Amino acid sequence: MNTIDLIVFFIYIGGIALFGGSFFKKNRTSSAYTVGNKDIPSWVVTMSIFATFVSSISYLALPGNAFQSNWNALVFSLSLPIATLIAVKYFVPLYRKINSPSAYTFMEQRFGPWARIYVSICYLLTQLMRIGTILYLLALTLNAITGWDIATIIVFTGLIVVVYSMLGGITAVLWTDAIQGIILIVGALVCIGFMCYNMPEGPMQIFSIAADNDKFGLGSFELDLSKPTFWVVLIYGVFINLQNFGIDQNYVQRYMVLKSDKEAQRSALIGGLIYLPISALFLFIGTALFAYYNSAEVLPDALQDISKADRVFPYFIVNALPSGVTGLMIASIFAAGMSTISTSFNSSATVFLTDYYNKYFKQDASDKQRMKVLYTSSLIISIIGIGIGIAMINVKSALDAWWKLSSIFSGGMLGLFLLGIFTKTKYVKGAIIGMISGVLVILWLTFSETIFGKDSIGASFHTYLTIVFGTIAIFLVGFLVSMLMQPKKQSS
Known part of the structure; x- marks a missing residue:
């Protein structure tokens, strides 16, 4: 990375941190920290739902999948209309009626305290691993691009995100998510535009090369349950996406932020459906990279092995894009990871406060005490997540x-x-x-x-x-x- 790229990257990181922290004055109560003040525009919540769904893993993995094989991963996205419609019809109105910051209050109402404890512990465990995994993979990617130390990147990323998410609460998380979602879409479009412009025979050459190599295939349509066929991926996608949009605290909390049921349902539906065309965009990047490195440019020998397909996109970002644009793209990868991590920090702290502290430790706690619990639990969760990310380097x-x-x-x-x-x-x-x-x-x-x-x-x-x-x-x-x-x- 040259000086211009570094300037673009750090301006973005500093800008996001300052912007998120600027919501501190609106974040003085536990209610504002967890579900906001009912003053957040629905488009912001919609983009936040989309940004939460996209992580830096998918931002790099989808182009890698398309470069290596075909568009089989798009079938997962094709399941989104089914899953989001079920969530919008049954789950969103249910949570709005219960009116609890936690998705897991419903479990106690139906089956007793054991069910609430079971699902909330499972959620917290999964989020800790999610934070650690994303921090590690994000650091691994940036290390390959910049040469920076992996552990340093993990600590730096974790601390930046926890600072602005603690200062600004859910409002900061939602607004920064929305900005990060826009940036990663812009970054993807810039990459596609650059490759289309630089194809020797024009943009249509991408499609001809892809068609000759069956790059737009959606996978086998045979009824084989041992392979990732079209039907297996579709069924898997319905269940995973129903889990995401139906019961995941990260999403449920966003349903509670808006003023009305209709706004919440619309944001859930559109936020989910946006991912369908954007995932196609990410897959097209992989297909375009395949065409680009089979016509305009040649990959180095170290990346000729098809098993290293995930490294092609980062290589392209560093070696092909103009100065400044490289910094923007690295910022967009960072953005995808930061939006997922900030969501996990806030939602995990909300679950701890609502499902444990308020219920089992101090039911009559003052709002000041609740805020202290939210800050403390966010910090502890971030430290554990950073620790898991660092541990992944060697263990x-x-x-x-x-x-x-x-x-x-x-x-x-x-x-x-x-x-x-x-x-x-x-x-x-x-x-x-x-x-x-x-x-x-x-x-x-x-x-x-x-x-x-x-x-x-x-x-x-x-x-x-x-x-x-x-x-x-x-x-x-x-x-x-x-x-x-x-x-x-x-x-x-």
Whole structure:
């Protein structure tokens, strides 16, 4: 990176931090910190939902996938209309009616305190791993681009984000998310424009090269559950996106920020659907990179290996783009990571305050005490997240196992919510048996190949189907057990 790129990058980072911190005066109460003051424009919330969905991982992984193979990853995005419509119709009005900052208050109302504790612990565990993973992968990318020390990048990023998210609360998170979402879209368009302009035979050459190499394919349409076919990815996408837009605190908190149910529903729907064309944009970058390095330029030998496809986009950013634009692109990658991390800091602190401190420690706490808890928990969560990110540098195998386990237990959350929303049963034992059954199914599918070998039944299903089968097991077992075992009311 030259001086101009560094100036652009640090102006962006400093500007975001100052802008987020400027909302401090509006962030004097615990309510303002968690759900705002009902004065945030709906377009800001919509862009924040989109920016939360996009991380620096997807910003780099989607071009890498398209460069390496085809547009199979777009099928995941095609599931968004299904998932967001279900969330908008059933989940958003439910949370607005309950009117709690936490998504998990509903679980206690339906199945008791154990359910609320279970899903909130799963959420917090998953968020800690998410923060650490994104910090690490973001630092890894910037290290490859700039040569900066990985641990230093992790600490620097974590501290910058926690400062402005603590000072400005949810208002700062939403506004900075919206700006970061716009920047990453602009950055993607700039890259595409540059490649189109520099193709020897004009922009249409991208399409001809891509068509000759089957780069626009969506994957196989065969009914094979062991491969990431079109149908497997689509079903997986419906369940994952329903988990995101239906029960994830990161999104639910945004539904509570707006004044009316209609505004919340519209923001949830549009915020989700925006990702569909933008993900196609990211995939087109990968396709354009394939055409660009097969006509206009040549990749160095170190990147000729197709397994290193994820490194092509960063290489292009540093070596092909003009000065200043490189700084903007690195800022946009940084933006994608920062928006995801700031959301996790705020939402995790909100869950700790609402689901634990207010309920089990001090129900009559003053607002000053609640603010102290929010600040303290945000800081602690950031320190743990930074620690996880640094630990990943040398101890990835142990943390991979932790991430896998947290994914297993988070997979049980969606089934429990669906059981609570779409059935009328109040039989707690049925819900507990259903949840245990689903987690066992997820464990079996996750570790089947390791324990029983490649020829086992569990190993014959693609890993994408783990959450699908686990969620279905929780719902069906919970419903059937409740129907069969729930004591019948005595007639008078």
